[in-house]
Amino acid sequence: MRLIFLGPPGAGKGTLAVTAVEILGVPQISTGAMFRAAASAGTPLGLKARAIMESGSLVDDETTIGLAKERLAQEDARAGYILDGFPRTIAQAEALAGFSAVDKVVNFELPDSVVLERLGGRRVCSSCGFNYHALFNKPKFDGSCDRCGGKVLIRDDDLPEAIQKRLEVYRSQTAPLIDFYRKAGLLVDIDASGPADEVVRNFRSALGL
Numbered sequence: 001m002r003l004i005f006l007g008p009p010g011a012g013k014g015t016l017a018v019t020a021v022e023i024l025g026v027p028q029i030s031t032g033a034m035f036r037a038a039a040s041a042g043t044p045l046g047l048k049a050r051a052i053m054e055s056g057s058l059v060d061d062e063t064t065i066g067l068a069k070e071r072l073a074q075e076d077a078r079a080g081y082i083l084d085g086f087p088r089t090i091a092q093a094e095a096l097a098g099f100s101a102v103d104k105v106v107n108f109e110l111p112d113s114v115v116l117e118r119l120g121g122r123r124v125c126s127s128c129g130f131n132y133h134a135l136f137n138k139p140k141f142d143g144s145c146d147r148c149g150g151k152v153l154i155r156d157d158d159l160p161e162a163i164q165k166r167l168e169v170y171r172s173q174t175a176p177l178i179d180f181y182r183k184a185g186l187l188v189d190i191d192a193s194g195p196a197d198e199v200v201r202n203f204r205s206a207l208g209l
């Protein structure tokens with residue numbers, strides 16, 4: 001199955017994707033994670049992306065589309081994928097339609113207040129990228145990842161100023177994709193406001209899994 005996860009930053013897309021990957025047996029493809037990996041590796045792409053990410057803006061469409069297209073062409077994405085964080089603009093969605101046919105677009109619905117609560121407490125493993133939350137999903141040992149023992153930190157773009165900017169960018173650039181995909185008959189809304197196990201149940205029933 002070829003899915004897009006669409007929703008504001010902090011909606012819980014990455015978190016649900018971890019479970020959805022197990023259910024569906026397809027890879028999670030996160031352009032944000034790819035940009036962060038490039039930034040850690042210090043590649044030219046990563047250095048460019050780091051400054052943009054820290055400001056809360058979007059990396060330019062041409063660069064992002066190139067990255068996603070290359071990743072979708074890899075063997076493991078043939079049987080399907082979960083796109084988490086791509087497309088984020090109409091231009092990206094139009095480009096994607098030219099190189100891959102998605103089956104469904106899962107639209108995460110939740111109030112802004114919950115988004116802010118999730119983003120404000122987000123913690124991420126600096127080694128494996130696994131997500132935690134300071135209140136809702138703490139690592140067993142403070143500051144250390146359950147999965148790999150890596151350091152669990154606040155992301156550079158989860159500071160208050162960048163959070164505000166990212167929400168604005170979501171509303172102006174990404175939210176128009178809801179209508180775009182609804183018109184295309186691909187949109188499936190899920191209530192993403194509850195606890196993680198409830199979101200998994202809503203996802204399963206919305207997709208008949």
Ligand code: ADP
Binds near residue numbers: 032052056064087
């Ligand atoms: P979140 O889930 O909190 O929105 P992501 O990990 O998806 O964060 O993305 C982090 C950052 O990486 C974004 O704020 C943006 O700067 C960049 N980025 C990720 N995906 C895209 C995309 N499709 N287009 C442009 N920039 C992107």
Ligand code: ADP
Binds near residue numbers: 132195
């Ligand atoms: P996104 O990928 O959409 O930006 P994340 O999956 O990174 O969102 O989730 C943002 C934060 O909210 C993380 O700290 C995560 O642990 C937490 N979180 C995710 N889903 C839920 C949920 N259903 N209930 C409570 N907290 C959640």
Ligand code: ZN
Binds near residue numbers: 147148
């Ligand atoms: Zn880890």
